[in-house]
Amino acid sequence: xxxxxxxxxxxxxxxxxxxxxxxxxxxxxxxxxxxxxxxxxxxxxxxxxxxxxxxxxxxxxxxxxxxxxxxxxxxxxxxxxxxxxxxxxxxxxxxxxxxxxxxxxxxxxxxxxxxxxxxxxxxxxxxxxxxxxxxxxxxxxxxxxxxxxxxxxxxxxxxxxxxxxxxxxxxxxxxxxxxxxxxxxxxxxxxxxxxxxxxxxxxxxxxxxxxxxxxxxxxxxxxxxxx
Numbered sequence: 091x092x093x094x095x096x097x098x099x100x101x102x103x104x105x106x107x108x109x110x111x112x113x114x115x116x117x118x119x120x121x122x123x124x125x126x127x128x129x130x131x132x133x134x135x136x137x138x139x140x141x142x143x144x145x146x147x148x149x150x151x152x153x154x155x156x157x158x159x160x161x162x163x164x165x166x167x168x169x170x171x172x173x174x175x176x177x178x179x180x181x182x183x184x185x186x187x188x189x190x191x192x193x194x195x196x197x198x199x200x201x202x203x204x205x206x207x208x209x210x211x212x213x214x215x216x217x218x219x220x221x222x223x224x225x226x227x228x229x230x231x232x233x234x235x236x237x238x239x240x241x242x243x244x245x246x247x248x249x250x251x252x253x254x255x256x257x258x259x260x261x262x263x264x265x266x267x268x269x270x271x272x273x274x275x276x277x278x279x280x281x282x283x284x285x286x287x288x289x290x291x292x293x294x295x296x297x298x299x300x301x302x303x304x305x306x307x308x309x310x311x312x313x314x315x316x317x
Contacts, residue, residue: 091182096129097142099274100140100145101141103120104118104140107137107138107185107187108139109138112284113137116135118186119135120184120185121167126149126150128164128168129147130160133162135158144157146160162234163233166186170242172243173242174246176247177250182271182272183272183276184268185269185273186266189280189283190284191291192210196210196263200227205254208227209226209260210225210287211287214289214295216298216306218286219312221282222257222258223255223313225258226245227262228242228245228260228262230263242259253315254315256313258283
């Protein structure tokens with residue numbers, strides 16, 4: 091993907107998220123990893139009204155070289171890429187939203203205890219297990235708090251080293267961060283996560299059992315721990 095293509099993809103995905111109310115007002119941000127740095131949406135930008143030319147360009151040393159002022163979550167995005175690339179070397183995009191159903195779940199006690207602590211959801215549906223995987227909950231910190239980047243990086247490393255790399259974390263009271271190989275794939279993962287959160291709110295149910303999860307692991311390489 092060229093830089094021009096990446097700029098267009100960020101704006102296209104941002105508009106889709108806004109039109110479907112997965113983001114609102116100026117909440118949320120999107121970044122793309124380039125061969126020579128990053129693109130990230132500007133601070134306080136509406137994802138439904140992005141200008142490709144105004145996306146912030148960050149060089150390989152972390153310095154902004156063009157565009158409007160970068161989102162305050164840049165440091166978190168950079169740490170996600172650094173940690174995730176060890177397990178998913180094609181990772182190219184990070185999306186953060188304040189998706190309603192995901193955030194609503196964090197206003198209650200955790201719905202599931204995973205191998206490394208509280209998670210947003212249990213293994214409720216096969217496509218959640220296959221397309222999303224474990225989604226650790228990160229305790230509340232103010233927006234932009236640099237401590238969050240360390241917590242998220244450690245979670246990515248622990249899950250990856252245990253053999254079930256993650257593609258999302260949930261920041262309590264703020265929203266999910268999701269990453270994948272392209273803006274479209276990251277958006278699709280986010281969609282599956284938000285829909286599963288909605289389903290859980292409509293009808294909490296027994297999760298898939300270990301045998302059912304093991305079948306998904308064997309047939310579809312689902313990233314879910316049986317421990």
